[in-house]
Amino acid sequence: FETFLHRCLIRVRSDKEFVYDIIGEVIKVGATGISVGDTVGCNLPNEFGQLIADIKANTPGIQDVIISTHCHNDLGLANANTLAGVCAGARLVDVTVNGIGERAGNCSLEEFVMTLKCRGEQVLGGLYTGINSKHIIETSKMVEEYSGLKVQAHKAIVGANAFSHESSLHQELVN
Template identity: 50%
Template sequence: MATEHIFIFDTTLRDGEQVPGCKLATPQKIEIALQLEALGVDIIEAGFPISSPGDFNSVVEISKVIKNARICALSRAVDADIKRAAEALVYAKHPRIHTGIGTSQSHIQHKLRSTQDKILERAIHAVKYAKKFVEDIEFYAEDAGRTDNEYLARVCEAVIKAGATVLNIPDTTGYCLPEEYGAKIAFLRDNVKGIENVVLSTHCHNDLGLATANSIAGIQHGARQIECTINGVGERAGNTSLEEVVMIMRQHPYLNLDSKVNSKLLNQTSRLVSESMGMPVQPNKAIVGANAFAHSSGIHQDGVIKRRDTYEIIDPKEVGVDTSKIVLTARSGRAALAYRFKNIGHNLSKVELDIAYAQFVQVADVKKEVNDEDLEEILKREQITA
């Protein structure tokens, strides 16, 4: 079976930048956008033009330099928003306006103070108005995760008829379980007239730690676009992590789904975003965390040294990491110690290794991690010249 293409919609520069303290200047945004294009993302959501002059300018300047990826600008279902987004996209080679409105009863009643019928009218009008400026219109049904499926289907069918090309089904609050979210996508796929003519998109938040799982469930049930961010940055607990969904698809070829992302640039891109935003990546973060390919347990170290895939399902080089790390701690064994000695140019005999190991354990009980300088000191102290 041929592999189906999953569009990667990166919103690091829009949803990701909404994190308090992570404001980026236009030159930083341009640098990240160019890196995202090199990475191979299909769509770059460059900003929310009406929100500020700076955001407007960033979308304009990014549009000037990006040649291949689609450039998307966010708007609410408000004419002024949509017009401003269109103005910001005037230089884009492949422009997209992303407009929408809340569809859950909570949003309709408490946030918008409206009715389902009026929201439906606003959704249709927004898409038709946006269509006057660009051909590619993505509609988001905010809080779709908590929206009644029958009403959500009505909205989706109406905006398709109005001219939408992409339907974004956000789990805005990160509430859904993967089974629920997958079933919602399947319901729309099976019950919305004209759904075969548009792209269904996932946009999942990580409030309960399920953003990646929900996105994968979405594409398993018919979505063909994933909206995500580098390092999973975003509002509150963050968004779907780009690096995670890309590598999940690649590590499970039986899904017959893949992106065109150059995974060897993932680590480099992660570092750029982290440094630009001043947002450290947690060490145990999947794929790009400092400990993602680090081993400190003696049992694990012995297995990895003998054959990498005993404990690593991804070759570090595939995501831009030079090699696995054998970290020497009090839990490390002789195999790891011999490996690290060999790496710094010392091939110890069994007797020498036993002597060195006895000293190593004493050092490791005092220090969290034993480094190469400590190893050289052990050899000097024990007068081992191997």
Template identity: 50%
Template sequence: MEQVYIFDTTLRDGEQVPGCKLNTREKLELALKLEALGVDIIEAGFPISSPGDFESVEEISKIIKNATVCGLSRAVQKDIEVAAAALKHAKKPRIHTGIGTSDFHIRSKFNSTREEILERAVQAVKWARNFVDDVEFYAEDAGRTDNEYLARVIEAVIRAGATVLNIPDTTGYCLPEQYGQKMAYLKNHVPNIDKAILSCHCHNDLGLATANSITGAVAGARQIECTINGLGERAGNTSLEEVVMVLKQHKHLGLYTNIHTQMLNPISREVADTMRVPVQPNKAIVGGNAFSHSSGIHQDGFLKDSQTYEIINPDEVGADGSKIVLTARSGRSALAHRLQKIGYSFNRNDVDVLYESFLRVADSKKEVEEEDLHQLARAYKQEPATV
């Protein structure tokens, strides 16, 4: 089994969601929770972007004991110097610097050439190595970067001292096969690739961030960059809880993380509350409906053996437990189960009669609640017995 390092960027990329700006106190509280969760690297912010972000990175650096604390910068000397200053108290500091490498970025964003961008990339890493031993280089828009040129850039920045190589699918463009092939190409065509760690940083514009990150790890990446609840620019980043549980469920991949999975739901709720972004009910792992069953066929199978419809035990991810939700699609076994849970014991014939009344109620509302069940049971018990 090989470890995949979890690089959490909730406090940096996740905070870029409109309306999710965090103050220093909120960032500190979440940083401590992320460290307790078992995150290996915490990207605490972008120090040069504002005095508040500088302060947050500096204060987080003072309190984090085990995780690496990372600060983002552009390939600009002043950015890197400010990031280094913010990280000066960190026990394990990392500067994350880089530049766009796709032709879209080189021509449109920088009005530059491939050779000039390569030189700027190398220079940025050298500047960062003047301050810290751990330097991560990001090749922005690597997902749309020509593989041969990307390999040249990666080889050069490793020679300059980069220890981690971030290969971002910045626009969420890649298919999993394409992203995996890109990682494999770098593993096979960069002579000094063994001197650094490849990292996946995927966005979810086409809903493929988790799939791309897992495929990248299978192809040789040993760091995944992600956020709690998949927060991030536009459609979001790779979801931490998803990649962690995919690797845990699929042990045949030979990969593991140090995340304490029982904390996933509690930290999901805390991030949602702090950042004021509700989690969609059908969100994998941490959504309110992730362990809810409302179809009669599903409920019957689940009540016979939970593994028929649940591949994860709710306790394993700190969820409140499985739920049998009663709707017009529910069956008799689910009705009997819920009645028993609230203290009623009916035989099969009783349930058959009650079920007809239940369906009339269910057709009139979206969900049959506990009080509805009490009313049905009391009404049934008061009816005179028929001969």
């Protein structure tokens, strides 16, 4: 049994009917997965989520196919776009530890996982990853060490300052 994943390099401004036709054709020849990417990191979350929703609504045979996302972080929106894609029906996501990737990076595993852990059940319809978040910081440090790419102190979730509070007002609000 073979699995075929077709990666769609789609821009929001692409002719959507053409996109549906292309995806429909690759499904006909056996694609079991479709990866929809924001490969230049220029989409806004509402645009990317709508693209996934439109593909689901307008592509024949899509109900039997796993839709995945592949978002770049050029505008700092990879996590938000990935979340929008999942909320619109994507079931698989490309993420990287510490957001490492080409140019400005990709959707950060630690940010995505913790967003779903903290807000997935209450706000996002019960979405979860099944990933044990207890090892995220340790994993981040290991990737930092092996890759030689330093994690910024102010990086969300894994940065050294991520949960530090300095202003007295802020400390009072946290306590």
